[in-house]
Amino acid sequence: MDVHLADIVMQFPGTRALDGVSVTFRNNEVHGLIGENGAGKSTLVNILGGSLQPSQGQVMIGDKAVRLSSPHDALLQGIAHVSQEGSLVPGLNGAENILLGHEPKLAGIVIRKGALQRHAAELVSQWFPKVSIDLNRPVAELPMADRKVIEIVRALRGSPRIVILDEPTATLPAREKEQLWQIIRSLPPQGVGVVLISHFLSEIKALSDRITVLRDGRHICSEPAEALSEDQLVELMLRRTGGAQLRGAAASTTQADAPLVLDVRDWHVGAVHVPHFSLRAGEIVGLIGLTGAGHFGFARSLHNPAGARCQTLTIAGKPTELGPPRKMQDAGIALVPDHRMEYALIGEWTLRENLSMVHPNHGTIAGGILSPRREETEARRVMKLMNVKAHSSRQLLRELSGGNKQKISIGKWLYGASDRYRVMIFIEPTEGVDIGAKAEIYAEMRRLAGQGVGIIIASSDLLEIESVAHRVIPFVRQGPGPEIHAADFSESTFITAISGAAA
Amino acid sequence: MSDTASGAAAPARHDMVLGIVRKDHVQRYSTLVVLVLMFIVFSLTVDRFLTSQNLLNIAQQISMLTIVGAGLTFGFAAREMDLSVGFTVGLAGVLVPLLLVAGTPLPLALLAGLGAGLAVGLMNAFFVTIVGIPSLIATLASGSILFGINFLMTGGRAIYGGLPPAYLWLGQGRILGIPVLAFFMLGAVALAWFVMERTVFGRYVYAVGGNQKAAELSGVQVRRYRAASLVVCSLFAVIAGTLLAARLGSGQPNAGERYLLDGLATVFIGMTMLRPGTATVLGTFFGALFIGIINNGLNLMGMDTYIQSIVKGAIILVAVAIVSRSTKLNLL
Numbered sequence: 140m141d142v143h144l145a146d147i148v149m150q151f152p153g154t155r156a157l158d159g160v161s162v163t164f165r166n167n168e169v170h171g172l173i174g175e176n177g178a179g180k181s182t183l184v185n186i187l188g189g190s191l192q193p194s195q196g197q198v199m200i201g202d203k204a205v206r207l208s209s210p211h212d213a214l215l216q217g218i219a220h221v222s223q224e225g226s227l228v229p230g231l232n233g234a235e236n237i238l239l240g241h242e243p244k245l246a247g248i249v250i251r252k253g254a255l256q257r258h259a260a261e262l263v264s265q266w267f268p269k270v271s272i273d274l275n276r277p278v279a280e281l282p283m284a285d286r287k288v289i290e291i292v293r294a295l296r297g298s299p300r301i302v303i304l305d306e307p308t309a310t311l312p313a314r315e316k317e318q319l320w321q322i323i324r325s326l327p328p329q330g331v332g333v334v335l336i337s338h339f340l341s342e343i344k345a346l347s348d349r350i351t352v353l354r355d356g357r358h359i360c361s362e363p364a365e366a367l368s369e370d371q372l373v374e375l376m377l378r379r380t381g382g383a384q385l386r387g388a389a390a391s392t393t394q395a396d397a398p399l400v401l402d403v404r405d406w407h408v409g410a411v412h413v414p415h416f417s418l419r420a421g422e423i424v425g426l427i428g429l430t431g432a433g434h435f436g437f438a439r440s441l442h443n444p445a446g447a448r449c450q451t452l453t454i455a456g457k458p459t460e461l462g463p464p465r466k467m468q469d470a471g472i473a474l475v476p477d478h479r480m481e482y483a484l485i486g487e488w489t490l491r492e493n494l495s496m497v498h499p500n501h502g503t504i505a506g507g508i509l510s511p512r513r514e515e516t517e518a519r520r521v522m523k524l525m526n527v528k529a530h531s532s533r534q535l536l537r538e539l540s541g542g543n544k545q546k547i548s549i550g551k552w553l554y555g556a557s558d559r560y561r562v563m564i565f566i567e568p569t570e571g572v573d574i575g576a577k578a579e580i581y582a583e584m585r586r587l588a589g590q591g592v593g594i595i596i597a598s599s600d601l602l603e604i605e606s607v608a609h610r611v612i613p614f615v616r617q618g619p620g621p622e623i624h625a626a627d628f629s630e631s632t633f634i635t636a637i638s639g640a641a642a
Numbered sequence: 643m644s645d646t647a648s649g650a651a652a653p654a655r656h657d658m659v660l661g662i663v664r665k666d667h668v669q670r671y672s673t674l675v676v677l678v679l680m681f682i683v684f685s686l687t688v689d690r691f692l693t694s695q696n697l698l699n700i701a702q703q704i705s706m707l708t709i710v711g712a713g714l715t716f717g718f719a720a721r722e723m724d725l726s727v728g729f730t731v732g733l734a735g736v737l738v739p740l741l742l743v744a745g746t747p748l749p750l751a752l753l754a755g756l757g758a759g760l761a762v763g764l765m766n767a768f769f770v771t772i773v774g775i776p777s778l779i780a781t782l783a784s785g786s787i788l789f790g791i792n793f794l795m796t797g798g799r800a801i802y803g804g805l806p807p808a809y810l811w812l813g814q815g816r817i818l819g820i821p822v823l824a825f826f827m828l829g830a831v832a833l834a835w836f837v838m839e840r841t842v843f844g845r846y847v848y849a850v851g852g853n854q855k856a857a858e859l860s861g862v863q864v865r866r867y868r869a870a871s872l873v874v875c876s877l878f879a880v881i882a883g884t885l886l887a888a889r890l891g892s893g894q895p896n897a898g899e900r901y902l903l904d905g906l907a908t909v910f911i912g913m914t915m916l917r918p919g920t921a922t923v924l925g926t927f928f929g930a931l932f933i934g935i936i937n938n939g940l941n942l943m944g945m946d947t948y949i950q951s952i953v954k955g956a957i958i959l960v961a962v963a964i965v966s967r968s969t970k971l972n973l974l
Contacts, residue, residue, distance in 0.1 A: 443859060465861040474859060482859050485852035487920065496849055496860045499842040507842040551860065 140201040141165045142187065142218065142301050142332075147196035149182050149356075154541060154571055156182040157193070160358040162351050166300040166332040169323060171347030171364065173340070175376050175600060178353040180336050184303045187334065188220030189213030219294035223305040223336075227286055233274035234259030237293045263288075266295050266329065267322055284315030288322060295331065302326065303334045308342060310431055312616075320346060338429045340369050340634060352376055373631050397421050398456065400471070400561040400593035401441075405450035408440040409433075411617045418562060418593040423584060425608030426597040428637050434614035435477075438564050438597040442467050442474035455561045468497070473552040473560040477567035483548040486537035490529055491518040493536050493547050494554045501555025521550040526579055542576025545569070549583060563587060565596045569603060581607050601633045613637045673915040673961075677932050684939040691942055698821060704934030705827035706731070706882040706889070710901045711908035711926040712834040713878025718909050718921035719838065720871035721851040722770065722777040726785035727879045727905055730762050731898030732792045734883030738809075739801045739893030748808055752884060759880030762788065763873030770872060771865040777872065785902075792895040802892035813888025826885060830878065835923040847871050848920070907933055907954060910961040919965055932957075 142164045149157040157179045164170050164187070174180050185191040186198070189207035197204045200216055207213040210220060227236045234256045235242070243254040259274050272285045281289075287307055294302050304323065308316045323346055326333050337343050343350060344364060352359040352375040359375050367375075401418040411433035418424055426434035440447040444461040452459050454470045461467075464474070476482035484493050495502055495514055502514035518532040525546040529539060536547060545568065552560060565584065569577045584607055588594050598604055604611055611623040613636035620636055658664060685692040710727055717724045724730075734755040741751040762784065769780040815822045838844035849857040850867045858864045882901065887893045911932050912925025933954065940950050 463863070464859055465863055468861045476859055481853075481855060483856050485849065485856060487917070488848075488852060492845070492848075495845070496857070496862075499845050503842060509840050509842060509845065511840075 140300060143199040144183070144187065145197045145199055147183070147186060147193045147198075149179070149186065149191065150194040151571075152540070154573060156356050157186075158356045159196070160353070160356070161196075162358060162361055164301055164332055164334055166330055167327045168348035169327060169333040169335055169346050171343035171350040172334055172336050172353070173343055173350060173372060173376055174353035174359075175602065178376070179356040180353055181305070182356075183353065184220065184305060184334060184336065187213070187218060187301070188303050189218070190220070214297055214299065217297075217300040218303070219297070219299040219301070220303040221287075221290050221294050221305065221307065223309065225286065225290060225310075227278045227290060229279035230277055232277055233272055233281065233285070233289045236278055236289055237262060237274070237296065239293065241296065259292075262296065263292055266292060267325065270318070270322065282315055283311050284318050287311065287319055291322065299331060301332045301334060303336075305336045306338065307335070308337065308339065309429060316342075338637075340372055344369055344372070370631060373634060376630075395419075397591075399453070400455050400591075402453040403441070403449055403451065406437065406440070406447065406452075407449065408436055408444070408447035409617075411436050411440075413437055413619055416612075416619070418595060420561070420591040420593055421588050423588050423594040423596060423607055423609050425604035425611040426595060426614060427599070427601060427604055427611060427633055428614030432614040432637065433617040434597050434612075435566060437614070438566055438595055439474065439476070441562070441595070442472050442564055468560075471559070471561035473497075473563045475549050475552065475563065475565045475568060477570055479544055479548045483551070484536055484544060486535070488536055489533045490522065490527070490536055490539075490547055491515065491532040494518045494521055494532075494550050497551045498555035498559075517555055521554050524553065525550045525583065540573065540576075541571040542573045542580075545572050545576065545580065549580065558590060558592075560592060562593045562595065565594065565598075567598055567600075568596060569598075569600065577603075601630050604633065605630065611636075669918045670916055673911060673932070673964075674928060677928060677935070680932075680935055680939070684935065684942075688939055688942045691939060696938065696942070698819075698824070700931075700934045700938050701824040701827070702821045702889075703938065704930045705821070705823040706886050707901060707904050707908060707933065708827045708927055708930040709830045709878050709882040709885070710905040711912070711930050712830050712923055713875040713882075714905050714909050715834065715838070715912070715921045715923050715926045716847060716871040716874040716878075717777070718913070719844075719851045720847045720868050721854070722868055722871050722875075723906075724766065724781045724872060724875040724879075725778060725902060726762065726766060726781040726788055727875055728899045728902030729785045729788035729792060730759060730876050730879035731883035731886060731901045732895055733758055733762065733788050733898075734880035735887040735890075735897050736792050736796050736801060736893040736895050738884045739805055739887050740795060742806060742809055743801055743804045748806055751809075755880050755884045756877065759876045760873065762880075763876030764869075766876065767869035767872045771869045781872075796893065796895045798895065800892045800894045805888075805891065809888050810891055811888075813885050813890070823885060823889065826881070830881070831923060831927050834878075838923050843867075843870070852920075903958075904933055904954070907958045907961070910958055910965065914961050914964045 144160060144162050147157050147160045148155070160179065160183060172180050172183065182191060186193050189210045189212045192208060198207055199205070205216055207216060207218070213220065228239065231239070237259040238255055242250045243258060245251050256274060263270060263272060263274070267288065270288060272288060273281065278286050278289060291302065308319055311319065323333055323335065327348070335343065335346060347364040349361055350364050350367060350372065351361040352372065354376060397419040399417050400420050403413065403416050406413040406416065426438055428434040443464045444467065447461060449461065452461065454472065457470070459470045480486060491514055495518065499509065501517055502509050504510045515532060522529065522532060527543050527546045527550065529543060536544065539547070552563065568580055572580065584594055584596070596604065596608060605628050609625055611628070611633065613620045613623065613633065615637060623632060623636060690696055710731060714724060714727060737758055738751050738755045741754055742748065746754070766777070766781050766784055769775045769784070770777045812822055817825065838847070846857070846862050846867045847870070849860070849862050850864050854864055883898055886897055890897060908926050908929035909921050911929030913919060913921050915928065916922050916925045936953060937950055940953065
């Protein structure tokens with residue numbers, strides 16, 4: 140039976156993530172779901188998988204309306220969700236993971252190990268006769284593709300009619316992808332529909348029977364895969380009203396002889412290796428890549444180099460040792476992180492307190508004693524500069540909309556200091572931000588660059604990168620690829636660059 | 643993407659309760675209202691409650707508690723809980739009298755008390771921030787160690803006789819009819835309030851407790867402030883302990899024990915008001931008043947201390963229930 144989402148609206152405080160989306164998923168097809176970051180893919184599959192309840196609209200199975208109030212509920216209705224991050228227990232073996240919570244038991248207490256291994260092996264061979272996986276080893280020791288297969292088998296345990304696969308190949312090395320592709324293809328003939336989310340357009344194109352495109356929370360189209368070329372898909376994903384106005388002033392080129400504000404050689408953090416990276420005053424450099432490509436990790440580690448090492452680090456001409464964020468800040472590096480409520484702001488604090496978090500000393504009379512009057516004056520200056528909409532600086536941060544929160548997160552670095560930082564790093568600077576605030580945030584970045592700040596922006600919103608960056612460094616498999624210059628900017632260049640070699 | 647206007651500030655909206663009182667005001671001030679009501683009820687029903695003598699008595703009774711609570715407030719603000727605080731009170735309460743009886747000059751003995759507090763605080767901070775043991779567990783263990791030390795130092799006996807009058811005056815004297823202890827209490831509250839609300843130090847302590855990751859990424863040296871909050875806990879505790887022994891006129895190794903539970907209670911009650919979910923110095927002060935008035939009222943009514951213990955336990959549960967319902971109380 141088909142699963143039909145009818146006129147789904149999802150309203151979050153400050154944003155409408157889905158706006159009247161209707162789409163049908165069949166149990167005999169691979170259904171590709173694409174759209175750029177923030178288009179609403181995750182929200183849609185979370186509703187389908189029972190993790191979110193829509194503000195309006197209905198989920199229909201066949202012609203019966205159902206309420207999916209939890210993932211468990213969805214599972215009972217035959218919809219299983221394999222999330223992007225993975226949900227295996229690393230210390231348990233494959234069989235134990237597959238039957239987690241459904242272990243065969245003796246007298247309802249003691250787990251029957253033998254039966255468990257047998258039963259799990261049966262499940263695997265029943266669904267994927269050609270696959271061989273060592274179910275006796277802890278999953279932490281298995282290749283990524285095998286882990287994904289185990290997750291999928293676990294999802295298939297209750298014989299669902301639809302399985303949602305969210306970026307199943309994002310973490311896989313190229314040679315392991317083929318195995319997973321075959322597995323995905325083998326499901327519809329067995330009566331299990333697949334809803335597939337992937338950044339790799341070629342993968343979506345190759346695997347899907349039909350493709351649905353979302354953009355800015357709206358349903359753009361659902362078409363048979365063979366009816367759309369990759370170029371058309373990119374076009375559908377990215378062409379948006381308001382895009383042109385966001386672009387605003389064309390990215391001005393920077394002086395090639397502007398002084399270097401940042402220069403690093405042989406930067407290692409985790410598995411990421413960047414042989415050389417440099418940034419000039421006034422330059423905006425975009426870092427792009429798929430999840431796990433290393434661009435976010437690299438950008439973050441420049442401000443918080445815990446676990447990083449390098450040959451040389453030069454900030455504004457001065458050789459600098461790696462140190463904790465405090466030290467990197469003193470050397471001139473600022474970070475506006477993603478997930479602002481987790482990494483940047485305190486919801487229960489007033490705007491003023493949040494703004495003064497980085498440089499409270501600016502608002503002091505002497506010896507660390509705060510002057511509310513000075514703090515107020517400076518907070519107002521920054522709020523005006525950033526055009527923050529609020530009743531007063533005493534309002535609690537959590538009451539603001541996403542865009543205004545983000546402005547506070549940026550404003551923190553401007554409080555008490557207009558030109559303290561030579562390098563500002565922005566990670567996903569407009570996630571969950573409405574379109575008006577987006578334009579203002581871009582304008583602020585350009586203004587800062589105009590003052591001689593070097594800016595690094597790591598984002599998965601390619602349109603954003605295209606509109607603000609002067610040059611772009613695509614990351615593929617834990618390292619930077621060949622640089623893309625402004626003249627060659629286009630979504631398809633970007634997508635090719637970040638998926639290219641990996642697909 | 644969004645239909646929320648970023649171009650206009652949302653109008654000031656407040657959730658109302660029964661259409662007359664703002665909901666956030668109810669959250670902030672209802673504990674205070676209960677406090678006032680309790681005061682009125684005791685005044686009307688208990689004979690000797692509303693006399694200047696009894697009120698000064700209450701002030702004297704809660705002064706040590708308030709000082710301990712003020713210290714704990716720093717810990718709570720940074721999301722660190724100091725369970726050794728009662729034994730730290732006891733430590734100063736035997737160490738200072740011991741030194742005095744042995745003939746140490748008063749100023750030196752008082753300094754030694756503070757030094758002991760510093761040492762305990764640094765030890766707690768070491769295990770919490772360097773070794774990485776959650777404060778709840780580290781301070782539970784260090785409390786046990788202090789308990790043993792307190793009894794070893796005294797052989798389990800109370801120390802009395804030979805304490806200099808100047809020392810006893812700290813705990814028993816009066817200035818213009820007002821107990822000296824009350825001045826210590828007000829001084830401690832004023833100092834703690836000032837540091838928490840009006841200095842960069844206090845701001846950073848709150849930042850660490852409010853969102854540790856955000857604080858770290860804003861350049862706050864998180865470890866340093868977590869450690870400092872524990873040291874402040876211990877310092878306030880030894881001041882309270884020094885005063886306690888002066889008030890009792892003797893050093894008793896187990897006299898500090900009740901300050902742990904009562905101290906936590908004052909902070910929890912304080913967290914239900916003013917800035918719900920956040921430990922504030924003024925909130926803690928009102929929390930101590932709350933406990934003090936209940937204890938005193940029940941005492942005057944002739945209730946025995948076991949009943950008081952039951953009442954206090956119930957109040958803590960209610961306060962924590964209120965706090966954790968309205969906010970994410972997450973201390974571990």
